[in-house]
Amino acid sequence: MEERKWWKExxxxxxxxxxxxxxxxxxIGDLNGITEHxxxxxxxxxxxxxxxxxxxSPNDDNGYDISDYRSIMTEFGSMEDFDRLLAEVHARxxxxxxxxxxxxxxxxxxxxxxxxxxKDNPYxxxxxxxxxxxxxxxxNWRSCFSGSAWEYCEETGMYYLHLFSKKQPDxxxxxxxxxxxxxxxxxxxxxxxxxxxxxxxxxxxxxxxxFPDGITLPGEKYGDFSPYAVNGPRIHEFLQEMNREVLSxxxxxxxxxxxxxxxxxxxxxxxxxxxxxxxxxxxxHTDGAAADQKVIGKWDHGKPRMPVIRRILNKWxxxxxxxxxxxxxxxxxxxxxxxxxxxxDTPNWRVLSAKMLATxxxxxxxxxxxxxxxxxxxxxxxxxxxxxxxxxxxxxAYRQYVTEKKLxxxxxxxxxxxxxxxxxxxxxxxxxxxxxxxxxTGTPWIMxxxxxxxxxxxxxxxxxxxxxxxYQKLIRLRHDHTIVVYGTFEPLLxxxxxxxxxxxxxxxxxxxxxxxxxxxxxxxxLFPEDDADSRTNPAKELISNYASHKAGILQPYExxxxxxxxxxxxxxxxxxxxxxxxx
Ligand code: TEU
Ligand code: CA
Numbered sequence: 001m002e003e004r005k006w007w008k009e010x011x012x013x014x015x016x017x018x019x020x021x022x023x024x025x026x027x028i029g030d031l032n033g034i035t036e037h038x039x040x041x042x043x044x045x046x047x048x049x050x051x052x053x054x055x056x057s058p059n060d061d062n063g064y065d066i067s068d069y070r071s072i073m074t075e076f077g078s079m080e081d082f083d084r085l086l087a088e089v090h091a092r093x094x095x096x097x098x099x100x101x102x103x104x105x106x107x108x109x110x111x112x113x114x115x116x117x118x119k120d121n122p123y124x125x126x127x128x129x130x131x132x133x134x135x136x137x138x139x140n141w142r143s144c145f146s147g148s149a150w151e152y153c154e155e156t157g158m159y160y161l162h163l164f165s166k167k168q169p170d171x172x173x174x175x176x177x178x179x180x181x182x183x184x185x186x187x188x189x190x191x192x193x194x195x196x197x198x199x200x201x202x203x204x205x206x207x208x209x210x211f212p213d214g215i216t217l218p219g220e221k222y223g224d225f226s227p228y229a230v231n232g233p234r235i236h237e238f239l240q241e242m243n244r245e246v247l248s249x250x251x252x253x254x255x256x257x258x259x260x261x262x263x264x265x266x267x268x269x270x271x272x273x274x275x276x277x278x279x280x281x282x283x284x285h286t287d288g289a290a291a292d293q294k295v296i297g298k299w300d301h302g303k304p305r306m307p308v309i310r311r312i313l314n315k316w317x318x319x320x321x322x323x324x325x326x327x328x329x330x331x332x333x334x335x336x337x338x339x340x341x342x343x344x345d346t347p348n349w350r351v352l353s354a355k356m357l358a359t360x361x362x363x364x365x366x367x368x369x370x371x372x373x374x375x376x377x378x379x380x381x382x383x384x385x386x387x388x389x390x391x392x393x394x395x396x397a398y399r400q401y402v403t404e405k406k407l408x409x410x411x412x413x414x415x416x417x418x419x420x421x422x423x424x425x426x427x428x429x430x431x432x433x434x435x436x437x438x439x440x441t442g443t444p445w446i447m448x449x450x451x452x453x454x455x456x457x458x459x460x461x462x463x464x465x466x467x468x469x470x471y472q473k474l475i476r477l478r479h480d481h482t483i484v485v486y487g488t489f490e491p492l493l494x495x496x497x498x499x500x501x502x503x504x505x506x507x508x509x510x511x512x513x514x515x516x517x518x519x520x521x522x523x524x525x526l527f528p529e530d531d532a533d534s535r536t537n538p539a540k541e542l543i544s545n546y547a548s549h550k551a552g553i554l555q556p557y558e559x560x561x562x563x564x565x566x567x568x569x570x571x572x573x574x575x576x577x578x579x580x581x582x583x
Contacts, residue, residue, distance in 0.1 A: 001486045001506070007196070007253035007278055008325060009485050010047035011362075011475045012097070012369045016333045017054055017076055018062055019428045020372055022440035029428070029439070031077040035085045037431075040457060042092050044375060044468065045475040048253070049089060050097040050198050052333055054082065058108050060167035061145075061392055062426070063099075064200060065106040069185040086193060095195035097253060102182045103201045104168040111181075112169050119156050125175045128161040130211065140213045142222030146396035149225060163204060163225065165392055173205040173238055183245040190250045199277070202239070202256030203269070206232030230260040236268050239276040248274070255327055255367075256280040259287060263319040270324035279325045279367060284312045286335050296401050296408060301419035304342060306517040310491075310500045317365055317489040317502075326366035330357060331374045336424040338371075340380035344557065349519055350377050352557040355470045355545035359559035360500050360515040362474040365489045370471065372429055376460050377467040380424040381449050383417055386410075390446045391422045432458035470545065477542055483511050483563070498522045499554060511542070513561045516554035524554040527562055539564050 021033030031054065041049065053063035056071040063073060072079050089096050105112060114123035130138035130150070138159055141149035143166075150159040151166040161170045171178050186197065207229045214223030239256075247254060254277040256269055261282050269280045287298060320326045330338035339345045343353030354377035362368050383389055386398050394417050401407045408416075417423070423446065430452040431438030437452035449455070460468035478484045487504030493514070499522055501514040516522050527539065527549070544560045554560070 001482075002272070002322065004486075005278070005325075007048075007367060009478070010095075010253075010367060011045070011478060012048045012050050012255075012367060013041060013044070013046035014050045014052070014332055014369055014371045016052045016372060016426060018052075018445065019426050019439070021429060021431070022442065022444075025440060025442040026075065027440050027442040027444045028075045030075065031072065031081040031085050035081075035088050038088055038092060038094075042094065043461075043472070044370075045472050045479070046094070046370065048095045048097055048195065050255075050369070051099060053099045053101055055101075058106055058167065060106065060165050062390075064101050065104070065108075065165065065168045066101055067106040067108040068110075070188060083192075090193070095253075097196040097198055097255075098189055098194050099200060100186065100197040101200040102171060102185075103204045104162065104164060104170045107167045107169055115169075116153050116155055116160070119158075125172055126178050126181075127169050128172050128207070129156070129158045130161070131158055139211050140216065140221070140223040141211075141225040141228075142214070142220070145393050146400040148222055161207075163201075163229065165396075170207075171205075173207075173234070174209065179238065179241065183242060186242070186246045187249075190246065190252060194252070196253035196255075199254065199256045201259065202277070202280070203231050203235055203258040203261055203265070204229050205238055206235040208233060226260055231258075231262075231265050236276065239269070243274070243276055247277075254278050259283045263316060266316075266320065266326075267324045270320075270326075272324065279327045281327050281329065281332075282316060284316075285309050286330075296416070297397075299397060299401070299413070299416040299420065301416050305497075306500055307497050309342065310494075313364065314489075314491045314494075314502070318491070321365070321488060327369060328361050328364055328366040329369040329371070330361060331371035331425060332369070333371070333425050334422045335371075336420050336422075337378055337380045338374055339377050340424070341420070344519060345377075345379040349557055350379065351465075351467055352545055354467045356515050356517070356557040356559040358467070358471055358474055359513065359543060359545065359561060362471075362478065363484060363504065363511065363513045363561050364502070365485075365487065365504070368478070371425060373425075375468050375471040376430060376455055376457060378427075378430060378455055379449065379451060380418060381427045381447070383414060383421070383423065385414065386417075388447055389417060389421065389423050391426065394421045394423060430456040432456050470543075473543055477561075481511075481542070481563070482506060483509055487511060492526065493524075496522075499524055501526060508566055510564050510566050511561060512564065513559075514554060515559040516557055519556045521550070521556065522554050523552060525552055527560060 018029045020029040021037050022029050023032035054073055054076050055066045056068035057063045057066050057073050072082050086096055111123050111126045114121050115127045137148050137150040143149040145165045149163050152159050162168050163170055214225050216223040256277045258280040261280055266280050269277050338357055339354040343357050398413050402410050402413045427449045428439035428444050433453045436444050437448045460466035483504050483506040487506035490503050492501040493499050498518045499514055499516055504511040512526050514524055514526050540563045542561045542563055546558050
């Protein structure tokens with residue numbers, strides 16, 4: 001069994017502070033709102049809270065554009081509020097992980113305000129400035145938020161790079177002074193006693209210094225920067241330096257957001273020697289797994305098929321085994337709601353499929369992440385018009401594909417936004433059935449999902465069969481059963497197009513997990529008939545979303561996790577209480 005670590009045995013809960021709880025009635029979530037709801041999180045049983053950015057920001061990208069790394073965003077409260085939150089979290093035996101956004105800053109950060117003033121300003125090389133090429137942008141790179149990744153500055157007649165919005169200028173990581181500034185601010189937060197960092201777009205810091213043009217799609221003006229900025233030439237050098245300068249000096253956890261990362265690259269980012277990070281988020285099952293990627297980039301809204309998801313997640317389970325630690329998630333602040341995307345959010349199946357998805361993920365190997373509201377089975381939002389949306393990615397995409405290029409109609413784009421837009425995850429947390437779901441006594445910054453009257457924490461806490469208590473039990477199983485954390489992973493029923501099954505193995509136990517991803521009964525022979533005499537029944541069911549089972553069948557969206565005491569008879573035959581079992 002590999003080396004035990006607290007961040008391997010923890011369950012992480014991601015909070016998007018803007019939408020979690022508003023304590024002062026201004027319609028915007030804040031730090032005191034989080035503090036007020038710590039008892040709820042303690043009851044759920046999570047170990048670590050990952051806060052999306054809470055630093056000073058003009059909120060062009062809701063805090064992922066930082067103007068002062070050592071101050072709290074005005075709307076979220078004061079540094080005293082943060083210190084109180086941190087103390088309260090630690091008093092409850094939980095930890096806080098901050099969101100570190102250092103691929104770029106806000107254009108309102110003092111470094112950039114100085115940098116843009118003149119070519120010989122001391123801060124000029126904190127950012128990436130290039131001369132025009134033939135009177136236009138220095139190359140054809142496309143921003144993640146539509147349009148060019150370059151913005152022209154009159155003051156010096158040059159362009160600066162921004163892989164995201166033009167108010168998010170990329171820092172120049174080639175500059176050792178920039179890296180020193182980053183390590184100093186990280187140390188400042190570690191000295192305050194935080195417990196780790198989620199690192200925003202951690203694999204974009206290093207760019208190919210030739211800045212070559214990217215490949216363009218048919219009819220597209222701008223090209224793809226990823227071959228020249230994703231997993232760039234010096235990224236591991238930079239992260240190993242960060243590790244030596246900061247990370248290695250504290251007992252903290254680190255998870256890198258690494259869109260486009262492969263399993264081979266992940267083995268470097270999350271190498272067991274601890275030379276870089278503890279784990280990374282990959283995006284193969286979210287950004288890349290839609291049925292067919294249409295010409296409008298990410299905005300495909302094909303329903304991902306289970307065999308595609310299974311192939312991806314199993315690949316990561318098997319290829320990281322013993323080589324690197326992994327992360328497990330369905331949801332975050334950039335993704336649509338899991339039960340709507342991967343499950344079935346219609347009234348008959350929402351609860352069952354939410355529990356099924358939770359079982360499928362939480363019994364796998366790696367550190368699981370729960371996104372706020374996922375534990376309630378919160379769903380996507382029926383946005384009716386662009387005016388309902390707040391996310392710069394959606395608003396820019398609408399302008400690009402509908403208004404400017406007329407590639408699709410406004411209603412087709414709204415359907416894309418309703419299906420895969422980031423605002424789906426950013427509607428207010430639904431606390432109770434009072435006005436605005438108890439999120440605020442003011443006007444919420446973004447509309448509340450109208451289904452809050454049925455789907456809310458108060459109702460969940462009053463219902464022993466709620467998704468909340470199911471997540472609470474899954475978390476407890478991870479805390480109580482070493483096999484859930486450290487057992488090896490082995491795929492099962494790989495030919496099934498309806499059941500995602502696997503098993504975990506540790507010493508003389510195996511944990512068999514099977515999840516029906518459909519709304520129909522499906523044959524499944526993995527579990528012994530439930531014979532009445534528990535003394536002979538070799539199996540112990542740890543969790544299921546059904547109170548009773550049908551022999552040889554998994555019922556619609558049924559999930560089961562069953563622990564067997566086993567002895568190995570031959571490579572593929574195990575016995576249980578005298579019965580041979582072939583998996
Ligand atoms: O996201 C990185 C990123 O690429 C996002 O654009 C995301 O992958 C995409 O929207 C999914 O379709 C990080 C943060 O998580 C995101 O909130 C920020 O907008 C972005 O970086 C810039 O900081
Ligand atoms: Ca507030």
